[in-house]
Amino acid sequence: MKRLVTTRQLSLILIISLITLKGLLLPPIMAKDLGRDSYIFAFIPLILDFLVLLGFLFIMNKYPGQSFFQILQQLFGIVIAKVIMFFFFCFFFIKSCIIFQANFVYLNENLYTTFNWLIFAVPILFTAVACAMRGVTAFARLVEFFFPVIIVGVFTSVGAGVLSADFSNLLPFMEFGLSKLPKVFSYALWFGDYLIMIVFFGNVKTTQKFNLRIILSIAGGIVGVVAFFAIFYSIHNYSAICHTNAISDMLQTMPLSSDVGSFDWILIILWDISLFLFFTMNVLGAFYSFRMAFFDQLHIPVAIGIVVLVYVVNWLINFDIYFTIDVAQKYLWQGFLFVQYGLPAIIFSFALFKKHKQNNKTAGQPATMQNSKAESKRITLTREGVLDKGGSVQ
Amino acid sequence: MKYLWKNKILIVLLLLLTILFPSTISTPQQSRTENIVTAVGIDKNGEEYEVSIQYVIPYADSGEGTFKMSSAKGKTVGEAVETLSVQTGRLSGFAHCRALLFNQEASEDDMTSILDYFIRIKPNTNNIVLLHTKKSSKDTLSAVKNFNGEFYTILNANGLSNDQRRYQEFKNIGDYYNSYFSPSKCIEIGVIDIMDSSSEQSSQSSGSSGGSSGGSSSSGSSGSGSGSGQSPNASSSNTSSSNDMSSGSSGGESGGGEKKVFNSDEKLILKNAKKVALLDKEQSSNLSFFNPNIKDMSYSLEHFSDELCKDVSIIFDIHDKNCKVVPSFENGVPHYTLDLTLNMRTTEISGGNVGEEMYYVLNKKFSETLKQTLKDSVTNNLRQAEQHFKQYKYDVINCYETFYKFKNKEFKQYLSSLPEGKYYMEDVVFDYKVTIIQQL
Numbered sequence: 124m125k126r127l128v129t130t131r132q133l134s135l136i137l138i139i140s141l142i143t144l145k146g147l148l149l150p151p152i153m154a155k156d157l158g159r160d161s162y163i164f165a166f167i168p169l170i171l172d173f174l175v176l177l178g179f180l181f182i183m184n185k186y187p188g189q190s191f192f193q194i195l196q197q198l199f200g201i202v203i204a205k206v207i208m209f210f211f212f213c214f215f216f217i218k219s220c221i222i223f224q225a226n227f228v229y230l231n232e233n234l235y236t237t238f239n240w241l242i243f244a245v246p247i248l249f250t251a252v253a254c255a256m257r258g259v260t261a262f263a264r265l266v267e268f269f270f271p272v273i274i275v276g277v278f279t280s281v282g283a284g285v286l287s288a289d290f291s292n293l294l295p296f297m298e299f300g301l302s303k304l305p306k307v308f309s310y311a312l313w314f315g316d317y318l319i320m321i322v323f324f325g326n327v328k329t330t331q332k333f334n335l336r337i338i339l340s341i342a343g344g345i346v347g348v349v350a351f352f353a354i355f356y357s358i359h360n361y362s363a364i365c366h367t368n369a370i371s372d373m374l375q376t377m378p379l380s381s382d383v384g385s386f387d388w389i390l391i392i393l394w395d396i397s398l399f400l401f402f403t404m405n406v407l408g409a410f411y412s413f414r415m416a417f418f419d420q421l422h423i424p425v426a427i428g429i430v431v432l433v434y435v436v437n438w439l440i441n442f443d444i445y446f447t448i449d450v451a452q453k454y455l456w457q458g459f460l461f462v463q464y465g466l467p468a469i470i471f472s473f474a475l476f477k478k479h480k481q482n483n484k485t486a487g488q489p490a491t492m493q494n495s496k497a498e499s500k501r502i503t504l505t506r507e508g509v510l511d512k513g514g515s516v517q
Numbered sequence: 518m519k520y521l522w523k524n525k526i527l528i529v530l531l532l533l534l535t536i537l538f539p540s541t542i543s544t545p546q547q548s549r550t551e552n553i554v555t556a557v558g559i560d561k562n563g564e565e566y567e568v569s570i571q572y573v574i575p576y577a578d579s580g581e582g583t584f585k586m587s588s589a590k591g592k593t594v595g596e597a598v599e600t601l602s603v604q605t606g607r608l609s610g611f612a613h614c615r616a617l618l619f620n621q622e623a624s625e626d627d628m629t630s631i632l633d634y635f636i637r638i639k640p641n642t643n644n645i646v647l648l649h650t651k652k653s654s655k656d657t658l659s660a661v662k663n664f665n666g667e668f669y670t671i672l673n674a675n676g677l678s679n680d681q682r683r684y685q686e687f688k689n690i691g692d693y694y695n696s697y698f699s700p701s702k703c704i705e706i707g708v709i710d711i712m713d714s715s716s717e718q719s720s721q722s723s724g725s726s727g728g729s730s731g732g733s734s735s736s737g738s739s740g741s742g743s744g745s746g747q748s749p750n751a752s753s754s755n756t757s758s759s760n761d762m763s764s765g766s767s768g769g770e771s772g773g774g775e776k777k778v779f780n781s782d783e784k785l786i787l788k789n790a791k792k793v794a795l796l797d798k799e800q801s802s803n804l805s806f807f808n809p810n811i812k813d814m815s816y817s818l819e820h821f822s823d824e825l826c827k828d829v830s831i832i833f834d835i836h837d838k839n840c841k842v843v844p845s846f847e848n849g850v851p852h853y854t855l856d857l858t859l860n861m862r863t864t865e866i867s868g869g870n871v872g873e874e875m876y877y878v879l880n881k882k883f884s885e886t887l888k889q890t891l892k893d894s895v896t897n898n899l900r901q902a903e904q905h906f907k908q909y910k911y912d913v914i915n916c917y918e919t920f921y922k923f924k925n926k927e928f929k930q931y932l933s934s935l936p937e938g939k940y941y942m943e944d945v946v947f948d949y950k951v952t953i954i955q956q957l
Contacts, residue, residue, distance in 0.1 A: 231639065232639045232640055232641065233640055233641075234640075239540060242536065242537070242540045243537075245536050246533045246536060246537065249529070249532070249533070253529070291922055291923075292922075294922035294923065294925075295921070295922055295925040298925075359691070359695065360695050360699070361694075361695050361696075361697075361698035361699045362643075362691055362694040362695040362697075362698060364698070365636060365643075365691075365694050366641075371641075372641055372643070
């Protein structure tokens with residue numbers, strides 16, 4: 124029997140996706156443009172992302188057991204489906220590059236001021252490839268395993284921050300009105316958290332109250348992210364722009380850190396686990412999209428090729444995160460908006476209005492069991508193995 | 518070999534070891550390449566900076582480090598730190614640095630150019646406490662050097678640590694930048710000083726300095742008494758912090774005799790990264806009433822007389838202090854109302870004619886006369902502080918922020934109505950409501 128991702132696991136994956144990158148550079152750089160109202164403006168893309176999630180849940184329910192690519196094929200035909208998957212590949216690839224870079228900056232600023240990231244990164248990339256190859260269920264179990272410690276780290280960091288927060292720093296409410304609203308869209312790069320769901324279509328065990336549980340956990344996550352932003356601005360106020368890693372700087376500015384020495388290092392490492400999981404998640408997304416957009420063969424070389432490309436791109440730009448931010452905010456944000464919100468909106472509209480012909484033979488079955496030639500071949504060869512590993516590959 | 522190829526996890530482990538092992542063993546111990554700096558002092562002399570560091574080199578075998586001190590000069594702070602690295606043969610690591618001291622001349626220059634180096638180095642150094650010293654930072658650091666090694670002990674011993682006591686609020690680099698980017702651009706910095714313990718004479722000057730505009734404040738504060746801040750001042754009331762320069766001494770070799778480091782209870786006011794005033798002990802204490810984070814204070818009432826006693830000095834311990842600020846506007850004029858509640862306890866009565874009943878009353882219940890005198894006295898202290906910050910145009914009480922946050926529209930109108938060059942605090946009306954509660 125095929126192993127499927129549980130509702131709980133999917134919720135945890137989406138929460139990791141929601142919180143990880145937002146706990147680093149986003150609050151400081153948003154403060155530069157949007158001031159103390161950044162936490163309010165952050166609501167807008169978060170809500171848009173939430174709508175994307177609702178759309179995906181709708182599609183997932185309408186096309187049970189089918190992979191995302193299969194749904195696209197049904198809605199648009201194979202050519203457009205491949206084009207869409209190409210866009211998703213670009214999205215996940217760029218995001219992987221940025222997370223990889225953020226990971227470097229995070230470790231470099233907090234733990235190892237002088238370390239050779241080029242060597243240190245190799246095992247991380249290697250593990251990411253392994254995770255991508257093992258499939259979504261293995262990855263989901265990994266997330267489930269680490270999630271409690273990550274959450275303990277987050278709560279401890281934020282809890283410590285609350286002690287030195289002055290919430291009056293958030294006033295006046297909407298200092299500049301809505302005049303700065305368009306600016307918020309230039310931060311699109313840090314959002315689009317639930318696109319990773321495309322990998323999980325057809326691989327999720329839809330139990331009772333599946334939708335409700337996902338929606339509630341993400342709603343809680345959104346409130347948590349906004350609260351985190353608010354606490355960050357309450358602590359740092361005008362100097363928020365001077366920071367690079369919000370979550371770790373929250374720890375280092377607390378009076379307690381002077382006394383307890385390197386206690387904060389433990390929490391810093393916990394967040395790095397979250398970064399690793401998020402990176403792997405995006406590699407997984409890029410891997411899946413690439414295979415659907417181009418060819419569904421040579422899995423190991425493709426996975427290795429993706430991470431090597433991530434590595435090379437970052438090496439070429441010298442891991443300069445501010446360069447990446449500059450490029451993303453000047454040239455890429457429109458593209459990100461299109462992939463994050465435009466494409467899901469189009470797919471949702473088609474899914475909503477197009478009549479779905481239920482294939483009685485395949486309906487309800489896991490995505491791996493359906494009409495891929497390559498998959499059929501492999502099923503014939505080693506049925507058990509394919510069902511296990513094929514979760515992510517469909 | 519066959520087993521090896523079948524076991525993927527083993528292959529992965531071996532691969533990781535192959536990648537990481539050479540780079541790991543070729544990396545020297547961090548203790549051999551870095552000094553762990555615990556305190557740094559910066560002296561500006563003309564166009565040159567002299568950076569002094571107190572540092573420790575940890576030895577794994579002994580479990581203890583040896584505290585050392587080095588200093589070097591450079592045209593910039595960064596250059597001096599580089600020179601220090603050459604001198605000591607190690608890089609300077611500031612991750613465990615507790616305090617940054619700077620001298621008089623540095624405070625008169627642009628402080629941001631001094632601190633800039635520290636906000637750019639990694640890891641984050643935002644929580645380094647900023648301290649001003651009227652003498653050279655180098656001398657102060659050498660006086661600290663032998664006192665149990667670490668500077669943080671000195672900070673604690675002098676009530677300079679925010680965690681241990683709440684007599685004073687000491688600002689760190691993060692606070693500095695927070696105020697530097699704020700509209701008021703003002704911050705108060707703690708002052709430490711050194712004195713020769715053999716003569717037991719404080720090196721602090723008793724009067725306050727005027728600041729950049731050249732004036733000087735009126736009242737002289739108490740100087741060298743130890744203990745809880747008894748003042749020889751003849752004024753009717755006087756305030757002082759209770760952590761009066763006693764503990765935290767240290768042996769130092771410079772200047773002949775043994776040197777002591779102490780918290781001088783003064784405050785340096787920086788505006789736009791430059792010094793505007795150096796508040797003496799009394800002015801500093803007056804200002805502390807505005808600060809909600811300072812909870813513990815000592816307060817002395819002198820030459821107090823009522824129906825029970827005559828001409829006595831009473832020292833109070835302010836056990837808890839609550840400040841509530843209510844901003845309001847009346848006819849377009851901003852009103853800053855400070856509602857101050859002081860929980861006080863008598864700690865010492867001396868001099869004059871003290872009867873038996875006086876002890877009883879003071880322990881059980883403050884008389885109405887005493888309460889009223891205390892109220893008037895504290896209000897007077899607040900007025901003095903107000904006068905000073907209006908005169909020297911500094912806003913360390915967050916007046917701007919308070920109005921901006923809670924009375925935004927009215928305050929913006931008020932600001933736009935101000936004539937050019939007029940300081941926004943000049944027309945602000947300060948009202949004080951002081952409540953005295955006896956802490957038994």
